Amino acid sequence: MDQENRVVVLIDMDCFYCQVEEKLNPELKGMPIAVVQYNPWKGGGIIAVNYEARAMGVTRGMRGDEAKEKCPEIQLPSVPCQRGKADITKYREAGKEVARVLQKFTALLERASIDEAYLDITLPVEERLRSLDVNTISTDMVPNTFALGYNCVDEFLADVHSCVAESIDFEYDHAKRLLIGAVIVSEIRATVYEETGYRCSAGIAHNKILAKLVCGMNKPNKQTILPKHSINILYKTLPLKKVKHLGGKFGDAVCDILKIKVMSELQQFAEKELQTRFDDKNGSWLYNIARGIDLEHVQARFNPKSIGCCKQFRGKAALLDLENLTKWLKDLGDEIEDRLETDALENNRTPKQMVVSYSVQMPDGRDTSSSRSYNFNTEDELCGETFYNKALELIIESSEGMKPKHCNRKLKAPIKFLGISVGKFEDNTESKKTKKIVDYFAAGCSKDVNKNTKSENKETLVDKVVEKPKSSDGKDFIMKKFFQVKDDGVEKTMDVASNVIIEASLDKQESFFAKMLKNTHKESEQGTYNVIESQIQKDNAKPRTPNCEVMKCGDDSNDTDYSGSTINNEINKSIALFEDEPQDIARISNIRQLLNCKQDITDIKSSVDGNEGSNLSNQIDNIQEENIHDKIENIDCPECRKSIPLNMIVQHSDYHLALKLREEERQIFRDEKDKINKTLIERRQNDRSHKQREKGDRQKINMAPSIEKFVMKVDKCVPTEMCVQCGTRIVLDKLTQHLDFHEAQKLRRELKQKSSPIKTNTNRNVGSVKRKKKMLSPTNKTKLQCKSIDTFFMVRTTGAFLSLHTSPRHSLSDQLSFLLRYVVIYR
DNA sequence: CATGGGTAGTGA
């Protein structure tokens, strides 16, 4: 893959928090606004300013009061406070909403922050290049676009047009790709606005650093292209510190040591010289970036690698005693618990490590920070209490200075900062509790699912998956569905040689999903269902003669333990397998597979030679010659452009299918959430006095994938009754279950209250030695009681499950959705 | 007391 001829984009939301506030409260639109945090002291600290307010001189970091002075009519919505600290959930959710839209355009997306994402659109550009003549690109196809080194886009357009014919200059050849990129980015930004209402800016260049750099050059709601031949023009005046990674101490050091200020001055130094002055790595990096070279990949990463929260306790607010420390650790732990719950639902993963960080004030007045990590055991319940207990343990054991004096429980040094974060996520590999998913799927297949799906408006991915293979076998299906290869052969995502290789490869190693689909259709009429172990599993286990192991299961096989070969499992495994860096993929493929792979190429070659003359054969030869160590066994995935070993391509296509399945899951989840939100808003307008009830409903939103939530999905013609507890319409024969749910929820809340009595600073009835002991022990009565409640939930859900899976009203998609959710929550 | 809370990454 040519790192130097990519088309890389940075999408950055304009004053994102302000936009979120404007969307939530449309009355604010058009007014100068700034989002503040903690308003009591001097009007709070400003963390985002919209462009109306910027025009009045309001900036980030100002206090709210100061902003009011500069701009008396400014509106200052504030970040919500939860558990005594700022809570940015709504902005985080909004960021996700945007990223999901971006993801539709390329899988090669890296979320860089809450409001920024890098996209590698090299492949979409290449594809567009085939259908779009660069000479026909006009200004209206690239609105709000700037090109560095040109007064306006038209000049750039003209320049590219005039050079296309000759294509003498290599850089101009890339410029036309950037132009196509700009067309696509215009579409992306328009879609983001259409689907979310948010505006963003973009930088379009051939690497991440430059895309990021130019993104900020025209804002808001603009996009900026940086053609390679304009880099030096830009660098001539560009302060070195503006470049990512050079904004801090390192950038200062570079400027000091080399006595330079702007980027172009960096070019005079030899690589060796830079390496001696800094170190090898930094020296080379500086040498490259001075020439506009940055080889860093855009990683395909949507989810954060860690989830954490922290708080400062400045000056007098510093924590001085154990009570205070305890209280805040508890609050932080509870927030992590809440966020992990959402994360588990959306991503089906579990953190394996937690880190507590803190800083204390030294006797000399300076702050020193420390952090301690803890790797979870399998017995650890991942809840706020565990986080808090472990955090406290770690802090106390890490520092004698922290040990409270026994008489007054005062800490020896004041704590100025506390933070807990969890990370090192691993995918949840279901075993026992997922086994029923198989029966469930079987039941779904044995019914006439299609009848039901046809009556529905939206055709879901799962529905398509089930319907499609009727006309094509697994291989074709996989090819068409996941590699966007059209039947007519007119529009092809990949080049012909790649197609041949992948098709041949598919014959040798069938995918889990392909097998699943085939067998589903063969067996569905008899009401049985086959589950076949995936290639991935097989690779891990001992080799067997047959390619796959077939397990039969019908309605009578409820007790069989189908350890782990479930759809959900496959989705997770497929995703886990490819979510990391490309190197991991290389590691997975072993020598044996590589050998098979080469064999494949020879097979293909001979078959092609026989059939179609030598053109294809030459192409394959070329691939081999180009890079004997890489290209033979690797192929660029048309979906995400990662280099995938040929023998892994099936698993990799499964990965993309899995992503899509999971995305559909999420969409259904979100739709439901939206529905509940809408009724909530409606009700708030009708009835403002029922705050308490709202609170209950909010909780319900968080717990959306519950029986109740699912029950709400049923058709409107079914007889329903209003639930007295939450006011939702419930299908009559589900009402009992629904009320049980409320009871269970109440109980659970009560228990939670009991287990965490320290809710505020003013709560005085804490601090006995007895209490302390209880806090520090994870194996207390409360925990056991909580467990039993979970069991209660389980039983009820299973009840719902049983009644639902025999119901012909639900599409297979719905049923599968439910099951996946069921598995995630009640793991 | 006074830009705070939240991420990712690196080197020893």
Add this chain to the structure above:
DNA sequence: TCACTACC
């Protein structure tokens, strides 16, 4: 593993 840097 932890201290520290860098960025939004």
